[in-house]
Amino acid sequence: xxxxxxxxxVAAAVLALGSTAxxxxxxxxxxxxxxxxxxxxxxxxxxxxxxxxxxxxGDALNGWTLAFTFPNSSQKVSQGxxxxxxxxxxxxxxxxxxxxxxxxxxGSTSIGFNGTWSGSNPAPTDxxxxxxxxxxTPQSPSPSPSASPSPRVSPSASPSPRVSPSASPSPRVSPSASPSPSASPSxxxQPPGTHVDNPYSGATGYVxxxxxxxxxxxxxxxxxxxxxxxxxxxxxxxxxxxxxxxxSMGLRDHLDEAVAQDAAxxxxxxxxxxxxxxxxxxxxxxxxxxxELKIAQNGLARYKSEYIDVIAGIMADSKYxxxxxxxxxxxxxxxxxxxxxxxxxxxxxxxxxxxxxxxVQYALNKLHAIKNVYTYxxxxxxxxxxxxxxxxxxxxxxxxxxxxxxxxxxSIDGFIVNTANFGATVEPYFTINTMVNGQSVRQSHWVDWNxxxxxxxxxxxxxxxxxxxxxxxxxxMLIDTSRNGWGGSARPSGASTSTxxxxxxxxxxxxxxxxxxxxxxxxxxxxxxxxRANPAAGLDAYVWIKPPxxxxxxxxxxxxxxxxxxxxMCDPTYxxxxxxxxxxxxxxxxxxxxxxxxxxxxxxxxxxxYPPLS
Numbered sequence: 001x002x003x004x005x006x007x008x009x010v011a012a013a014v015l016a017l018g019s020t021a022x023x024x025x026x027x028x029x030x031x032x033x034x035x036x037x038x039x040x041x042x043x044x045x046x047x048x049x050x051x052x053x054x055x056x057x058g059d060a061l062n063g064w065t066l067a068f069t070f071p072n073s074s075q076k077v078s079q080g081x082x083x084x085x086x087x088x089x090x091x092x093x094x095x096x097x098x099x100x101x102x103x104x105x106x107g108s109t110s111i112g113f114n115g116t117w118s119g120s121n122p123a124p125t126d127x128x129x130x131x132x133x134x135x136x137t138p139q140s141p142s143p144s145p146s147a148s149p150s151p152r153v154s155p156s157a158s159p160s161p162r163v164s165p166s167a168s169p170s171p172r173v174s175p176s177a178s179p180s181p182s183a184s185p186s187x188x189x190q191p192p193g194t195h196v197d198n199p200y201s202g203a204t205g206y207v208x209x210x211x212x213x214x215x216x217x218x219x220x221x222x223x224x225x226x227x228x229x230x231x232x233x234x235x236x237x238x239x240x241x242x243x244x245x246x247x248s249m250g251l252r253d254h255l256d257e258a259v260a261q262d263a264a265x266x267x268x269x270x271x272x273x274x275x276x277x278x279x280x281x282x283x284x285x286x287x288x289x290x291x292e293l294k295i296a297q298n299g300l301a302r303y304k305s306e307y308i309d310v311i312a313g314i315m316a317d318s319k320y321x322x323x324x325x326x327x328x329x330x331x332x333x334x335x336x337x338x339x340x341x342x343x344x345x346x347x348x349x350x351x352x353x354x355x356x357x358x359x360v361q362y363a364l365n366k367l368h369a370i371k372n373v374y375t376y377x378x379x380x381x382x383x384x385x386x387x388x389x390x391x392x393x394x395x396x397x398x399x400x401x402x403x404x405x406x407x408x409x410x411s412i413d414g415f416i417v418n419t420a421n422f423g424a425t426v427e428p429y430f431t432i433n434t435m436v437n438g439q440s441v442r443q444s445h446w447v448d449w450n451x452x453x454x455x456x457x458x459x460x461x462x463x464x465x466x467x468x469x470x471x472x473x474x475x476x477m478l479i480d481t482s483r484n485g486w487g488g489s490a491r492p493s494g495a496s497t498s499t500x501x502x503x504x505x506x507x508x509x510x511x512x513x514x515x516x517x518x519x520x521x522x523x524x525x526x527x528x529x530x531x532r533a534n535p536a537a538g539l540d541a542y543v544w545i546k547p548p549x550x551x552x553x554x555x556x557x558x559x560x561x562x563x564x565x566x567x568x569m570c571d572p573t574y575x576x577x578x579x580x581x582x583x584x585x586x587x588x589x590x591x592x593x594x595x596x597x598x599x600x601x602x603x604x605x606x607x608x609x610y611p612p613l614s
Contacts (some may be wrong), residue, residue: 300355
């Protein structure tokens with residue numbers, strides 16, 4: 001790396017704070033409050049980017065005001081986010097936004113700023129909330145401060161769906177927020193059928209015999225054939241036995257087999273993953289995975305009665321009560337309402353009719369009512385929702401959907417990112433805070449002003465924002481790592497030494513796609529991290545939801561009776577469109593209809609697996 005590229009953690013302080021609401025009320029004034037703040041900053045000559053994570057350790061809060069003093073009078077906040085920032089001399093005050101003012105017990109929120117300095121850049125240490133000094137014990141709050149907050153910085157221009165925006169906002173460095181950890185798994189085994197915080201913790205994973213047989217039929221496939229993958233119910237017929245595609249078993253067949261595997265595994269519980277994927281006007285911005293139900297043809301009523309009711313009825317059978325049944329709710333549905341309504345008529349219909357929201361709420365109500373069923377709602381991926389104009393509206397929509405269910409926010413156990421996608425779990429050689437010759441990596445064509453460079457930083461930030469919005473601190477995140485390993489000879493072995501920001505990012509990134517908006521059967525991809533529980537704070541598991549080797553869509557038009565169309569993004573000869581920056585699709589040739597076995601892709605995924613297969 002060039003000497004002009006300088007990164008480093010220059011300050012880290014964990015402090016206990018007494019805290020209170022920004023506006024004193026009868027409830028907040030009597031609350032016993034305490035919290036923890038983590039401050040960290042990266043610096044370059046004359047500049048810095050700081051992240052502060054506030055975790056509430058006391059009673060629930062309905063507002064907060066943070067104050068601190070810079071040790072050096074030259075230290076200045078030039079731009080802040082996730083709060084109303086103001087500075088007078090060396091004194092800095094931050095008041096909460098509407099969306100992050102409420103902090104449940106154990107809840108946290110992350111804020112941050114870009115700033116300047118000269119001479120030295122020491123970390124502040126005298127954090128206070130409404131005049132209460134940090135001492136780690138519950139204290140009575142002081143009266144509300146009178147400082148007026150500064151206006152919130154306007155968000156950047158709205159990006160194109162699934163890809164980066166064309167507008168270039170002024171550069172700032174996003175916080176890489178540290179999550180508030182999920183509740184620790186119980187140290188003692190739970191009785192069978194108990195609804196636990198993390199259904200993956202201490203459990204074995206269900207091996208889908210259909211997928212396993214396909215994997216074993218491939219040379220070298222036995223190395224992965226016993227890895228747990230999800231069962232996709234992508235049409236009503238898939239609930240029953242003998243459906244098309246790569247699945248000959250129906251839902252009840254799979255659950256019966258899961259019971260048998262559970263009995264053979266001994267005392268450890270077994271987790272089986274089922275993808276709920278048949279909303280009317282499904283995947284309204286794409287064609288390869290369009291579904292069978294249409295809103296205009298009574299699709300929502302059929303979704304409820306012929307699909308969700310049937311699935312819930314099977315899962316509620318008492319003979320399956322010892323299983324941990326994880327449901328992944330409707331990939332790509334709700335995110336389409338944030339980015340794709342203006343461009344696609346089918347998405348407009350999904351929004352105006354309320355079919356997506358009502359359908360997801362109905363699924364949550366039915367499935368959450370079964371105590372051994374766990375619900376994880378799809379949350380797209382960093383290269384779709386990682387810009388300001390997408391991220392917070394998505395958080396708001398998730399909250400709206402959850403609060404409209406019978407159990408409210410408790411109807412959702414967690415969220416999943418990168419379902420059936422290719423975004424790297426972690427980019428090991430640069431972060432969003434990396435500077436190259438005075439330029440942020442956000443200015444590169446690859447990152448294109450996104451706030452995240454990988455799925456783990458995105459999922460952690462999303463979880464923090466959701467908990468701050470009002471979801472419980474037990475909320476867990478999943479990352480689909482089935483096809484995001486990006487190993488093989490094209491994988492870089494270290495950070496680039498280039499001082500050109502585009503060259504640096506392109507030579508350093510392990511995600512080797514032509515464009516981060518490319519999603520169909522990507523050439524050069526490899527299997528990623530193997531499924532495991534509790535891989536990082538706030539993450540319930542790495543999972544393989546998309547079974548490797550099952551196609552994303554056909555590379556040319558193929559007649560089928562599954563309601564699946566032909567999307568040019570699956571055509572390797574396609575030169576792209578505005579959704580992927582007019583870049584080639586990067587798709588493999590010879591692909592069958594989505595969900596069908598694609599041998600050439602499976603072989604490439606094994607060849608390029610990272611960590612490599614043994």
